[in-house]
Structure formats: structure tokens, C-alpha cells
Amino acid sequence: MVALPVLLALLGTVLPAVAGDLEVSASPREATLAQGGSIQVNCSFLVCDRKDSELGLETDFSKVLVDYGTNWRLFNLSGVDKDSSPICYLSCGPGHQGTARVSLTVYVFPEEVELSPLPPWQPSGQDLTLRCLVVGGAPEHRLTAVLLRNEEELSRQPLDLQAEGLGLFLNKSATRQLRTFVLPATPPAFDTPRVLEAGTWQPVTCSLDGLFPALEAQVHLALGDRRLSATVTYGKDSLSATASLEVTAQEEGDQRLVCAVLLGNRSLESWRNLTVYSFPEPILMLSATEASEGDLVMVQCEAHPGAMVTLSGAPAQPLPQKSQLLLNASAADNGRRFFCSVALEVAGQVLYKNRTQELTVLYGPRLDESDCPGNWTWPEGSEQTLRCQAWGNPSPQLQCHRKGDNTSLPIGHLRPVKRELEGTYVCRAVSWRGEASREVLVTVLYKPRNMVIIVVLLAIAAIVSSVALTMYFYNRQRKIRKYKLQKAAEEALNLNGLGEPAPAHPELASSQMNRTEWWTQVT
Numbered sequence: 001m002v003a004l005p006v007l008l009a010l011l012g013t014v015l016p017a018v019a020g021d022l023e024v025s026a027s028p029r030e031a032t033l034a035q036g037g038s039i040q041v042n043c044s045f046l047v048c049d050r051k052d053s054e055l056g057l058e059t060d061f062s063k064v065l066v067d068y069g070t071n072w073r074l075f076n077l078s079g080v081d082k083d084s085s086p087i088c089y090l091s092c093g094p095g096h097q098g099t100a101r102v103s104l105t106v107y108v109f110p111e112e113v114e115l116s117p118l119p120p121w122q123p124s125g126q127d128l129t130l131r132c133l134v135v136g137g138a139p140e141h142r143l144t145a146v147l148l149r150n151e152e153e154l155s156r157q158p159l160d161l162q163a164e165g166l167g168l169f170l171n172k173s174a175t176r177q178l179r180t181f182v183l184p185a186t187p188p189a190f191d192t193p194r195v196l197e198a199g200t201w202q203p204v205t206c207s208l209d210g211l212f213p214a215l216e217a218q219v220h221l222a223l224g225d226r227r228l229s230a231t232v233t234y235g236k237d238s239l240s241a242t243a244s245l246e247v248t249a250q251e252e253g254d255q256r257l258v259c260a261v262l263l264g265n266r267s268l269e270s271w272r273n274l275t276v277y278s279f280p281e282p283i284l285m286l287s288a289t290e291a292s293e294g295d296l297v298m299v300q301c302e303a304h305p306g307a308m309v310t311l312s313g314a315p316a317q318p319l320p321q322k323s324q325l326l327l328n329a330s331a332a333d334n335g336r337r338f339f340c341s342v343a344l345e346v347a348g349q350v351l352y353k354n355r356t357q358e359l360t361v362l363y364g365p366r367l368d369e370s371d372c373p374g375n376w377t378w379p380e381g382s383e384q385t386l387r388c389q390a391w392g393n394p395s396p397q398l399q400c401h402r403k404g405d406n407t408s409l410p411i412g413h414l415r416p417v418k419r420e421l422e423g424t425y426v427c428r429a430v431s432w433r434g435e436a437s438r439e440v441l442v443t444v445l446y447k448p449r450n451m452v453i454i455v456v457l458l459a460i461a462a463i464v465s466s467v468a469l470t471m472y473f474y475n476r477q478r479k480i481r482k483y484k485l486q487k488a489a490e491e492a493l494n495l496n497g498l499g500e501p502a503p504a505h506p507e508l509a510s511s512q513m514n515r516t517e518w519w520t521q522v523t
Helices: 451-496 512-522
Strands: 006-010 017-020 024-027 030-034 037-045 054-058 062-068 072-080 087-091 097-101 103-115 132-138 143-149 152-157 189-191 195-197 201-209 218-223 230-234 238-246 253-263 266-277 283-286 290-292 296-302 308-311 322-328 336-346 349-366 375-379 383-385 391-393 397-402 414-416 423-431 434-445
Touching (some): 037 087, 054 072, 072 103, 189 266, 218 230, 283 336, 283 349, 296 349, 308 322
Antiparallel strands (some): 017 097, 024 037, 189 201, 230 238, 253 266, 383 414, 397 423, 423 434
């Protein structure tokens, strides 16, 4: 940004004029003064001996003799309002005259000096023609126009007469600002969605780098004829504008999304095509959301025209706009969620919407082996939980009672097992849809209370029996051995024929005294 004042220069020139046979001088010979100003002119001569000589000044302006001497006169001219040539004259008798001219140039400052308006912005690097308008001023042929940028002289026209040593008188125009700018050759970057659903919104962003001055740039974001309210963030030589784009059903179809960056008297523009579409969620309906076991239920899904429908449980191939399924409600369908998915192609993109519905099936109580086993066997003293799960909708009430004494069996609680828990129980599940029952046998493994005593007694008996058997076999072997020795002694006696017994074995001798008794024992 620069200031461009115009200076005007008014310069005077020298125009000498001398005439006659006598030498007369005028000083100054030339002068430049402002319009209406005053000047002193000195007229003088060198040779004239006549006393009746006359030295004077001829002029149209008011003059006053200021001073004089033998051969000179000093006049003051006032009210000089135009260019003129006053004449110093000398009359020295008949037929002898001399004159000298003074050239007076009157200057007038221009009434108006104006630099033609500049464009608000000028692209950097391009030529710009500047024009200067001058109203009034004299003498016109001696005016010089000077164009400055701040203190720098850019142009001087038509000429410069300062070399002649005359004064420079100035007038200047008002200062004007010249603002330059730079816009890059590339268009703004535009980040926008390709498709947008009616009734929704998304942010759009437009950015541009390499511009100057960035703070002076303006951003215009619009969808068709509708301008968007944007928030602009500026950098040193960049900007970024963001706006929330919300579309309506009235704007459905292809729309032109425009971003324009304006700086100086130029703009850069980018545009994108935006497809606005309507895509409501599918309508998923069940003929009954609550049905009894065995009822027929119709499941139906409808979608926006042009959409393809896929319904869980129905044929796998998607169908246009509508799909349905007829089923016979069973207990397995209780809590079943039916899923409907619809697909719509918009501007080459496939979009999806989904809906789910849950079916409730009412059915009577169920007691299955997998959820309520019929046989439980536990060791006494262990921590156990009797698990018996009844199924049904509505949920049935479950109770288990022992046959015979109607003792209740605790279900679902962790507790120590006692032998008193043993028995056969009847578990019954009841709801307003009916009832179901099954028998549950609980067996408790336990040891009798006198088992320790019995074990001790049996151990003692085993020990006693072992000792008795050992003594018995020992005595028996001892007696057999004695018997064999006795027999051997008798045989030896008979062989001697002496009637006297042979010498006896020491053991045998010691036992002869009891022979009769021994035989008795042996027998």
C-alpha cells in the first residue's frame, strides 16, 4: 500500500530586452512573483550630461519612487497580477533615447490538483496507469507534474527547469492509497460430502494458501442460492472457512455447492456437486408382537421407493421395497428379534437403514432333563446347589417337595449337604399357561456313626485271631517233632533186642516220665 501525491512545479525564465541609442539598464532584468505581489525595479544609465534628462519606468501597475541617485531610480511595483514587461526609459535631449525591459512572470498555484481514483485493489505484478487532473495554474507551459510513492519519485512530466537556477514552487494532490494483493493460480480446496440426507447436517470446509494480504480476503460459501454462515480462520498467508451445512427435503436432488475467495477485485472459486436425498427408516411390522404358541404371525418390512429390502428369516435375495415372512410361533421364537435392512443407491454410493422388532411367544412351563436333572448324588458335608430351571412365558413358579413327608427342597441356594436331604422329590412348575412336573432323586453318600468302633473291634479281632493261629501252629509243630523223636527211640530199642531201651536222646529222656501222658495227648 503506497501513497501517491502529485507535485506541481512552476519555473520562471529570463527574457532580456534593450532598445535605443543610449545604454539603459533595468534590474532585475527578469523576475517571477506570485499573482498580486510586489517587486522593486532599479533603472539606471551610464552616459547623459544633460540636466533636462529624464529617467523613469513605464508600467501598468502601481509604482512608487522609493529612492534615486544621479543616474538611477528605484521603483516599487505593487499589484502585479499578470505577466508584463515594464520599461526603464531615458530621454537625453532631442533624438537621444534608451530603454530596457524587465520581464515579470506571474505564477498562480493550481486551484485543484487531483490524482485520479485508484482501484480498490491492484493485482501484484500488473501495470497500472495513473492520471493527474490539474485545474488552474499559470503559466501552464511551465507546470511540471511529479508523481511520488511516499518519498520516492516515480514520474516527472513534462520537464524539469531546475537546472536554470530558478525556484521551485509546489502544490500537491491529496494522497491516495494503492492496495496490492496476490491470489494464487490454484482454486480453493473444498472438503464437502458427496451426498447428504434431508434433515441432517455435515460440516463443509474451504481453504486457500498463498494469498496476500490474507486478512483482507473474504469467503463466500453457498448451496445454490442459499448463502452459508461460515467461520473463517486466518493464517499468515492462508485462510480456512467452515460452515454447518443442513439440507431440507425441499432441496432434494443435485445441488451446486460453491466456495469463492474474494480479494481485491478478483476471486477464486471451487464448486462441488451435492446430492440431497430422502431415505426414511424402513417400516417393520409384526401382525402380533405377543402371540401364543402355535399362532401364525406375519412379519412384514416396507421401505422407501427404490430401496432393496432384506428381512431375516425371509428369502436371502433382497426384494424391491417390500418383504414378508409367515411363521408358526413356537417356544423357540420367544424373544426372537426380526431384523430388516434396506439399501438405497445414491450418486454411486449404497446407503443402509435398519430396524428390529422383537416377538414375544406365550407358552406353558417346561422342565427338561438338561435344565433339571432327575438324579443328584452328593457326599455328605459338601457344599452343593440344587439347580432346577423351569422354562415358560410367563415365567412359572417352581417348587420341589419330597414324597411322603412333603419336605421342601431348597433350589438355587448353596448349602451343606446332610443325609436328611436324601429322598425322591417332585418338582412342579406352574403358571397360568399350565404346569409341568418331574421327579428328582437326591442321594447322599455318608458313613455310619459307629463305624469307627466297628473298625477298631475288627482290627482287635484280627490281631487276636492272628496270635491264636500263630500259637496253635507253633505248639502243633513242637508236638509233632516230639512224637517223631519218640518213635525213633522205640525203633532203636527193638533193633538191639535187649529189652532195655537204647540210650535216649536228651530231649526224649527228659520226657519219658510223662510217656503215658504224651501218648494220650498225641492220641
